Amino acid sequence: MLEARLIIEGGKRIEGEIQVHGAKNSSLPVLAAAFLCDGTSVIHNCPALSDSYAATRILGSLGCKCKREGGSVIVDSSNADGCTVSDCLMREMRSSIVFLGAILGRTGRCRLSFPGGCELGPRPIDLHLSALKKLGVKIVEDHGVLDCTAGQRPSRCDITLSLPSVGATENIMLYSSLGVGETVIYNAAREPEISDLAGFLNSCGACVQGAGSSTIVINGVSELHGCEYSVMPDRIVAATYMGAAAATGGELILSGVNPADMYSCMSVFSEMGCGVYPYTDKIFINAKKPLKAVRTVRTMPYPGFPTDCQPIVMAALCRASGTSMIVENIFENRFMAVDELMRMGADIKAEGRVAVIEGVKSLSGAQVRAADLRAGAALVIAALGAEGTTSVSNIHFIDRGYESIETALKSVGADIKRV
Numbered sequence: 001m002l003e004a005r006l007i008i009e010g011g012k013r014i015e016g017e018i019q020v021h022g023a024k025n026s027s028l029p030v031l032a033a034a035f036l037c038d039g040t041s042v043i044h045n046c047p048a049l050s051d052s053y054a055a056t057r058i059l060g061s062l063g064c065k066c067k068r069e070g071g072s073v074i075v076d077s078s079n080a081d082g083c084t085v086s087d088c089l090m091r092e093m094r095s096s097i098v099f100l101g102a103i104l105g106r107t108g109r110c111r112l113s114f115p116g117g118c119e120l121g122p123r124p125i126d127l128h129l130s131a132l133k134k135l136g137v138k139i140v141e142d143h144g145v146l147d148c149t150a151g152q153r154p155s156r157c158d159i160t161l162s163l164p165s166v167g168a169t170e171n172i173m174l175y176s177s178l179g180v181g182e183t184v185i186y187n188a189a190r191e192p193e194i195s196d197l198a199g200f201l202n203s204c205g206a207c208v209q210g211a212g213s214s215t216i217v218i219n220g221v222s223e224l225h226g227c228e229y230s231v232m233p234d235r236i237v238a239a240t241y242m243g244a245a246a247a248t249g250g251e252l253i254l255s256g257v258n259p260a261d262m263y264s265c266m267s268v269f270s271e272m273g274c275g276v277y278p279y280t281d282k283i284f285i286n287a288k289k290p291l292k293a294v295r296t297v298r299t300m301p302y303p304g305f306p307t308d309c310q311p312i313v314m315a316a317l318c319r320a321s322g323t324s325m326i327v328e329n330i331f332e333n334r335f336m337a338v339d340e341l342m343r344m345g346a347d348i349k350a351e352g353r354v355a356v357i358e359g360v361k362s363l364s365g366a367q368v369r370a371a372d373l374r375a376g377a378a379l380v381i382a383a384l385g386a387e388g389t390t391s392v393s394n395i396h397f398i399d400r401g402y403e404s405i406e407t408a409l410k411s412v413g414a415d416i417k418r419v
């Protein structure tokens with residue numbers, strides 16, 4: 001059967017309001033945390049994405065009972081005692097590595113295969129493993145399978161991360177929440193998704209302090225109960241739709257967002273010449289004037305400009321007048337949209353971690369393919385502002401992070417359909 005594609009007729013102004021769905025990168029660790037609870041958790045605003053379904057399939061394979069009711073996922077972990085994640089489930093989603101800390105925390109054992117590399121380059125987990133070893137976990141690696149056994153946990157453990165890894169911070173929080181002992185993470189990731197995970201864990205009776213700062217203190221507790229929790233809005237999805245308004249000279253209200261999570265994104269769109277106005281749980285953006293190039297965009301750990309927004313901003317800058325430079329400091333291979341954008345007429349020179357974009361008058365529709373989640377979203381953004389028809393294939397990548405991107409964009413004037 002032919003792979004689904006998105007067909008986009010460019011040139012339509014984006015105008016209207018989009019309700020932004022829950023954050024993929026918060027819902028995944030929160031679903032993993034539900035495994036730690038002895039009882040039932042109700043997780044609201046859980047996005048209906050292929051990655052979220054993969055996470056509930058993993059929970060199911062561990063003995064949890066999961067069901068989705070509208071935007072909520074109910075996880076009953078009362079009799080869950082599994083400790084193995086099958087290779088095919090691990091391959092389905094590399095961020096399944098976040099289950100390692102939760103499974104070990106609850107059962108003391110865990111067997112799972114090394115997460116495959118992904119489109120962004122090798123995705124090492126050395127920081128995850130060295131932290132867990134410091135916490136007394138014995139890890140045997142044989143033929144790509146990690147066989148882990150919890151050992152004597154130190155009463156106090158100080159872990160300094162050489163880089164503020166989001167996944168490593170989450171795995172340490174998940175493993176340290178249950179049990180006896182105090183764990184301190186220095187140079188922890190500060191992403192809002194970390195604070196959201198801490199919010200869920202503390203609602204379940206955990207004792208996690210300092211999330212959102214570089215130093216997080218976790219005091220283990222003897223048991224965690226289920227809770228009812230609402231996942232934060234997805235700041236990357238919000239930024240993606242801001243890109244759609246910017247790329248089409250449109251105007252958009254994004255509702256259900258936390259502007260406080262998005263200052264570095266909002267400032268780049270303002271530098272492009274967009275009007276960006278944050279309110280309590282909304283952002284209003286308009287692109288009345290032709291876009292201007294942005295001298296330098298650098299991706300950084302939070303609160304710096306997020307790497308996940310880099311391809312989106314690149315797509316909007318293709319038609320901005322002047323020369324823009326993007327420096328990708330987080331992943332070593334995150335210019336996957338460049339070749340496809342050039343097929344649409346973009347003028348981009350990418351070398352190592354730097355990409356230089358010369359604004360062009362117009363882009364033209366083409367047959368393009370998504371190489372990863374955010375590069376795929378970037379192609380959609382470019383297509384909206386291009387002349388003519390664009391066909392985007394490999395859209396399963398896009399469905400990992402966006403709930404029906406075509407429905408959201410169609411609702412604000414885009415001519416887009418899934419075939």
Ligand code: EPZ
Pocket residue numbers: 024025026028095122123124125126127128129163164165166167168189307308330331332373374401
């Ligand atoms: C999370 O990935 C997100 N994924 C990514 O979003 C996001 O791009 C990334 O954080 C950075 O913000 C989820 O939350 C599911 P990291 P993660 O550990 O945890 C290196 C998307 O598009 N590193 O902070 O894997 C690593 O190679 C996805 O939604 C090590 O060297 O990110 C990378 O260069 C893409 N050793 C850098 O750190 C380690 O042990 C940042 O990785 C771990 C990471």
